[in-house]
Structures are given as structure tokens and as C-alpha cells.
Amino acid sequence: MHRHIETLQQLSSKTERLIIGLMSGTSLDGLDVALCKIHGDGLQSKVELLEFTTVEYDDTYRRLIRDIFSKRDVDLQQVCLLNPWIGTLHGEMILECLKNWQCQPEDIDLIASHGQTIFHAPQSLHGVADMPNATLQIGDGDHLAVKTGIITISDFRQKHIAAGGEGAPLAVYGDFLVFADRTENRVMLNMGGIANFTFLPASLDAQAVFSTDVGTGNTLMDAYVQKYFAPKTYDADAAIARAGQVNQALLSALKAHDFFVQGFPKTTGPELFNLDYLARAQTASQTQQLSHEDVMATLNRFSADMIVDALNRCAGALGEYHLYGSGGGVHNPLLMDNIRSQLPQVSVHSTNDLGINPDAKEAVLFALLANECVAGGKAQFGNAREGIPSVTMGKISFPD
Numbered sequence: 001m002h003r004h005i006e007t008l009q010q011l012s013s014k015t016e017r018l019i020i021g022l023m024s025g026t027s028l029d030g031l032d033v034a035l036c037k038i039h040g041d042g043l044q045s046k047v048e049l050l051e052f053t054t055v056e057y058d059d060t061y062r063r064l065i066r067d068i069f070s071k072r073d074v075d076l077q078q079v080c081l082l083n084p085w086i087g088t089l090h091g092e093m094i095l096e097c098l099k100n101w102q103c104q105p106e107d108i109d110l111i112a113s114h115g116q117t118i119f120h121a122p123q124s125l126h127g128v129a130d131m132p133n134a135t136l137q138i139g140d141g142d143h144l145a146v147k148t149g150i151i152t153i154s155d156f157r158q159k160h161i162a163a164g165g166e167g168a169p170l171a172v173y174g175d176f177l178v179f180a181d182r183t184e185n186r187v188m189l190n191m192g193g194i195a196n197f198t199f200l201p202a203s204l205d206a207q208a209v210f211s212t213d214v215g216t217g218n219t220l221m222d223a224y225v226q227k228y229f230a231p232k233t234y235d236a237d238a239a240i241a242r243a244g245q246v247n248q249a250l251l252s253a254l255k256a257h258d259f260f261v262q263g264f265p266k267t268t269g270p271e272l273f274n275l276d277y278l279a280r281a282q283t284a285s286q287t288q289q290l291s292h293e294d295v296m297a298t299l300n301r302f303s304a305d306m307i308v309d310a311l312n313r314c315a316g317a318l319g320e321y322h323l324y325g326s327g328g329g330v331h332n333p334l335l336m337d338n339i340r341s342q343l344p345q346v347s348v349h350s351t352n353d354l355g356i357n358p359d360a361k362e363a364v365l366f367a368l369l370a371n372e373c374v375a376g377g378k379a380q381f382g383n384a385r386e387g388i389p390s391v392t393m394g395k396i397s398f399p400d
């Protein structure tokens with residue numbers, strides 16, 4: 001037997017595994033690195049978040065990714081170069097984190113790497129007849145494995161598509177394993193670039209779990225700030241949006257898109273929600289002259305309204321529920337106020353109340369997917385008809 005297969009076999013029979021979960025999201029703010037101790041697997045999984053940090057990306061990284069991210073016409077050579085470059089860079093970032101945490105690479109069982117999404121194209125978005133759902137993450141796992149010497153599991157989204165899904169949201173799997181609770185129905189709402197939620201029924205019935213993207217989280221607000229308020233990259237504490245007024249005509253135009261009429265589950269990305277989308281809505285509503293503050297106030301409300309609208313449209317299935325927020329959007333006080341005020345009957349928390357830092361949640365969830373890849377496979381996760389196929393995700397890279 002190859003020694004790496006033997007290592008995997010040993011790993012799969014351990015009672016606890018040390019796994020580094022990585023998430024590099026659509027906001028391009030940095031690489032989220034979560035050192036997790038995961039006990040058990042499947043519905044018995046228990047996670048302890050030992051360390052967490054976001055390694056900020058520098059301007060070069062942001063510029064190189066922005067040049068190709070969610071764009072249809074790009075320099076293919078550049079995409080090819082960035083694939084190993086990002087893998088190696090993420091490996092170096094991990095080594096730096098391990099040094100800061102006084103850990104050795106040999107102490108770590110696995111890396112779970114999401115990679116960098118550069119294009120997300122479900123059928124509903126690309127609309128090309130006879131072509132499948134598709135999504136592309138770069139930052140190849142082999143480069144992480146070789147750079148760090150740690151077995152790396154990566155590229156989680158392809159199996160989901162192969163099994164009939166859209167390649168997202170994947171958070172639902174880890175949400176179900178660690179946050180489902182017999183005492184209450186839960187909605188786990190993540191507000192990164194894009195907002196999505198997972199519904200976890202108190203019945204713990206995997207068939208009743210569901211998950212969907214709902215629209216924008218921060219992506220439009222971030223893009224607008226980066227264009228008109230550079231060098232700011234986001235609207236810290238909603239200072240800009242708070243200085244403006246919501247414009248109802250623009251708000252209605254922003255909401256007038258087929259994406260919001262489509263049933264659930266569905267996924268999306270900045271391929272749809274970008275500054276061109278805003279420009280079209282401004283033209284349609286004749287609001288090109290609005291102040292930047294008013295535009296920001298409207299974009300903030302747009303995100304909140306579409307999150308609330310999606311939750312309300314699913315209300316029959318959700319029953320009474322508690323909502324747990326995560327992702328950078330929980331730090332946007334106006335966004336949170338706009339959500340809270342429209343859901344007076346719902347108790348709104350952050351995942352902090354469940355012991356997981358809301359900024360770390362997605363990275364933790366990828367660590368759980370890697371844990372399932374090597375040790376799980378026993379739990380029925382969900383309902384393929386609802387876009388949650390019960391499959392093992394991730395590709396395994398050995399360090400040599």
C-alpha cells in the first residue's frame with residue numbers, strides 16, 4: 001500500500017483530527033484560515049475552533065483576481081498562471097499562520113481548501129442550451145500540499161455539480177452536521193459577497209433541510225465603494241449608507257430581475273450582481289443623478305429586503321425559527337437593523353452564540369467537508385431534489 005494511502009487510513013480511524021479550513025470568498029478581503037479540532041464525523045461531529053485569522057490580501061492579489069473574476073473575456077494565460085500561483089501563495093500563508101500559532105505542519109492532519117472562485121455559472125445564469133451547471137475555483141490543491149507538506153483536500157464544488165447540484169451553497173452540509181438542534185428550527189444566514197441561508201429543522205430530518213443563495217450580501221456595496229470611495233474597500237460600519245436616503249425608484253428597479261422570481265434553491269454571484277446591474281437599474285429608474293450616499297443607502301436596503309423576502313417566501317416551510325448570522329455582513333449595523341426591523345417575530349443572533357466566530361464559519365465548514373471526505377460518508381446529508389446531493393466532496397492531494 002502506498003504510504004500516503006496508509007496515512008489516510010490511519011487518519012480516518014482517529015477520534016479527532018486537526019484540520020485547517022480555508023475560505024477565500026468573493027469579497028477578496030483575505031484568506032480565512034481556521035484551525036479546527038474535529039471530533040468524530042457525520043452528525044456526531046464536534047468542532048472546536050482553536051485558531052482563526054484572516055490573512056489580508058495585498059493590492060497585487062486583489063488586482064490580479066479582479067482582472068479575471070466573474071468576467072467572460074479574460075486572458076487565458078493569466079488564468080493558467082494564477083492557478084498554481086494562488087495555490088502556492090495560500091500554502092505560504094498557512095505556513096506563516098502555523099508559525100504564529102507555534103504549530104508544526106506535522107501536527108496538522110489535513111488542509112481543506114476552497115480555492116478562489118473566478119466564475120460561477122449555473123444553467124440559470126449562463127443560459128447556454130445543453131450545457132451543464134458550472135463553477136470554477138483556482139489555487140490548485142497540489143501546490144498547497146507540496147508547499148506545506150500537508151495532505152490537502154480541495155475543489156469541493158465539482159462533485160456537487162456532477163451529482164446534479166449547482167456547486168453551491170455547500171455550507172448546508174457543515175451547517176447540518178454541527179448546528180442542527182432538536183430544541184429549535186434554525187436559519188443559518190451567511191452574508192459575504194453573496195447572501196445565502198440554510199434551514200435546519202428541529203426534527204433533524206435531512207430531507208427537510210434546505211439551502212439557497214438569496215441575492216447580494218456585500219458585493220454591490222463593496223464594488224460601489226471601491227469605485228467611488230477608493231482607497232476604501234467597503235462601507236465600514238455603514239457610515240456612507242447611513243448618510244444617505246433610500247431611493248424607492250432605484251430600489252424597485254434593483255428588485256425587478258427574474259432571479260428574484262425563480263424558485264429555490266438557486267445560486268448566483270457577481271457575474272450577475274455587479275456595477276453594470278446597478279447602472280441598468282439606475283437607467284431604468286432615471287436615478288443616475290443620485291448622491292453616492294443615497295445609492296449606498298439603497299444598496300444596503302436592497303440586500304436586506306431580498307434576504308427578508310426570501311425568508312418570507314419560505315415561511316411556510318420554516319415555521320418559527322431562530323436566525324444565526326455569519327459572514328462580514330454581520331458587522332454592517334445598518335444591514336442588520338434593516339433585517340431585524342422587518343423580521344420582528346424572529347430572534348436574530350450571530351453564530352458567536354453557537355460558539356463559532358461568524359467570520360470563521362465558512363472556513364470551518366470546509367474543514368468539516370474535508371473531515372467527511374476522509375472519515376464520514378455514513379450520514380445521509382440531504383435531499384438531491386433540493387440541490388443537496390448526498391456525496392463525498394473534495395479531491396485529495398498528497399505532498400509528494
Ligand SMILES: Nc1ncnc2c1ncn2[C@@H]1O[C@H](COP(=O)(O)OP(=O)(O)OP(=O)(O)O)[C@@H](O)[C@H]1O
Nearest residue numbers: 025026027192193194218234236237327328331332
Ligand atoms: N465593520 C464592517 N462594516 C460594514 N461591512 C463590513 C464590516 N466588516 C466586514 N464587512 C463586510 O464584509 C465583507 C467581507 O465578508 P466575508 O469575508 O464574509 O465575504 P466573503 O467570504 O469574501 O464572501 P462570500 O462568502 O460571498 O464569497 C467586506 O467586504 C465588507 O463588505
Ligand SMILES: CC(=O)N[C@H]1[C@@H]2OC[C@@H](O2)[C@@H](O)[C@@H]1O[C@H](C)C(=O)O
Nearest residue numbers: 117120135168169170171194213362
Ligand atoms: C461559487 C461560490 O464560490 N459561491 C459562494 C459565494 O459566496 C456565498 C455564496 O456565493 C455561496 O453560494 C458560495 O459560498 C459558500 C461558502 C457556500 O457554498 O455555501
